[in-house]
Amino acid sequence: MDRESASTDAKQARAIPVTVIPGDGVGPEIVRSATRIIDAAGVPIAWEEALAGAEVFRRGDSSGVPHETRDSIERTRVVLKGPLETPVGFGEKSANVTLRKLFETYANVRPARELPGVPTRYSGEGIDMIIVRENLEDLYAGIEHLETPDVAQGLKIITRKGSEKIIRYAFELARREGRSKVTCATKANIMKLTEGMFKHVFEEMAPEYPEIQAEHLIIDNVAHQMVKNPTQFDVIVTTNLNGDIISDLASGLVGGLGFASSGNYGDGIAIFEAVHGSAPKYAGKDVINPTALILSSVMMLRYLGQSAAADAIEQAVLVTLEEGRAVTQDLARQTGGDVEHAASTTGFTDQVIANLGRQPASVPVSVRVSDASVERRPEWTYGPERYAGIARELVGVDVMIESDLSAEALGDELSGMGGDALRLAMLESRGTKVYPPSGLTVDSVRWYRGRFVAAEGRALTEADLVGLLGRISERHRWTEVLRLQSFDGEPGFTKAQGE
Numbered sequence: 001m002d003r004e005s006a007s008t009d010a011k012q013a014r015a016i017p018v019t020v021i022p023g024d025g026v027g028p029e030i031v032r033s034a035t036r037i038i039d040a041a042g043v044p045i046a047w048e049e050a051l052a053g054a055e056v057f058r059r060g061d062s063s064g065v066p067h068e069t070r071d072s073i074e075r076t077r078v079v080l081k082g083p084l085e086t087p088v089g090f091g092e093k094s095a096n097v098t099l100r101k102l103f104e105t106y107a108n109v110r111p112a113r114e115l116p117g118v119p120t121r122y123s124g125e126g127i128d129m130i131i132v133r134e135n136l137e138d139l140y141a142g143i144e145h146l147e148t149p150d151v152a153q154g155l156k157i158i159t160r161k162g163s164e165k166i167i168r169y170a171f172e173l174a175r176r177e178g179r180s181k182v183t184c185a186t187k188a189n190i191m192k193l194t195e196g197m198f199k200h201v202f203e204e205m206a207p208e209y210p211e212i213q214a215e216h217l218i219i220d221n222v223a224h225q226m227v228k229n230p231t232q233f234d235v236i237v238t239t240n241l242n243g244d245i246i247s248d249l250a251s252g253l254v255g256g257l258g259f260a261s262s263g264n265y266g267d268g269i270a271i272f273e274a275v276h277g278s279a280p281k282y283a284g285k286d287v288i289n290p291t292a293l294i295l296s297s298v299m300m301l302r303y304l305g306q307s308a309a310a311d312a313i314e315q316a317v318l319v320t321l322e323e324g325r326a327v328t329q330d331l332a333r334q335t336g337g338d339v340e341h342a343a344s345t346t347g348f349t350d351q352v353i354a355n356l357g358r359q360p361a362s363v364p365v366s367v368r369v370s371d372a373s374v375e376r377r378p379e380w381t382y383g384p385e386r387y388a389g390i391a392r393e394l395v396g397v398d399v400m401i402e403s404d405l406s407a408e409a410l411g412d413e414l415s416g417m418g419g420d421a422l423r424l425a426m427l428e429s430r431g432t433k434v435y436p437p438s439g440l441t442v443d444s445v446r447w448y449r450g451r452f453v454a455a456e457g458r459a460l461t462e463a464d465l466v467g468l469l470g471r472i473s474e475r476h477r478w479t480e481v482l483r484l485q486s487f488d489g490e491p492g493f494t495k496a497q498g499e
């Protein structure tokens, strides 16, 4: 073996394996940009190229993520990916969401900070926030049903474990990065059990981090405050859908999707991607802004413990933006610049490579999101012993019923169906009590919830529930049944409006 190939082999042996998914639309162009820069910075990475997205769906794989790709990720545990498209008519689930779920990347981390050379309404104020979004639960569980031909229902799933994991992650991140405040953003005022659980866990955990200011704000107020006074925010932790919306809002504050980076972190696994999608109208034209994915790859290098290379690449990007010699179309458009002579994706990438080793004049490197080696892994105690001492009681049942009857007529009929174990406590329509009549007029959607509770002094049995359903189904079409339980005497269900 000659000396050169021996040293190449040695390099390969030291190289860090990373799965790289070029993705759809502009994906291959931005991924090429990021991998070229990482290679130019001298980081020894063994890229394992893998497929996912549109082409895979078209081949007939309805998950969009083939087995070879899953195997590669199992091996490397680190992914750099381009955006993935879900072509209409192929598969039902987004391949992006599938990847996040398959590998349990529960933390979606999206930094948003002011960048030099990217003028915005807030330039000079120093926006510098990190949004930590729960990535697996909430309405993204994607569990939806048509209860009637006209009534669709989606389940919002929030678990204590999921909430503890993401809130712990946010506090640990704040501590690691020397940040002073964590804001928890929920809609707990309306969704008392789901968003309320998230808020409750946040309040329980906050005292473990006495050096970090902890506050809770209602999510709509967060949106308002982000636009009015964005610099008040430092780290924001929130549930999945809230996080989806406010993190796009945050990217809008600092220059738009072309600059918005993200990492999806799980236990010993991470997926790095730009926030934006496949922007199909720009695909193959060499005009897209690769900054978002380059900054995501900087997050990846920090995760891999390659801090020096991460700093060098981040600084080279900042120098490039600051000097403005290579301005991509999106930025030229935003700033009223020369769109026709804007820098190509390749031109911008070349400039970043040329700027490796230089320091930006105006911006300190501040976002160091996650170095895996210092991540604290709490011990989870979610075995049966955790729940053994909790007293549960079956106190009633909610039965959803499709019906053309008026609330009054249906309520009168159901009142006689409880038997000696159950009595109809109320009927509600879309969360508002409509029976016994309260004088309110509520528009009928042909779908009601009958709430049956245990008759005075009666301990309920399974047979009582089965008997009730039998009687209801003789005359009505029930669509769903939910047990009403209390836990340590506290009701595990909400009341209807007006109940």
Ligand code: NAD
Pocket (backbone or CB within 6 Å): 082, 083, 084, 085, 086, 087, 096, 257, 258, 259, 273, 274, 275, 276, 277, 278, 279, 280, 281, 288, 289, 290, 291, 292, 330
């Ligand atoms: P998009 O983000 O692809 O594009 C919206 C617009 O934003 C573009 O037309 C462009 O004007 C601008 N833009 C986005 N990225 C830019 C960049 N790097 N530089 C300059 N301008 C940029 O959103 P879309 O059009 O709603 O979605 C297209 C496809 O991407 C859909 O199939 C969607 O499902 C998918 N998608 C994937 C991901 C992901 O992989 N994580 C995220 C969002 C959307």
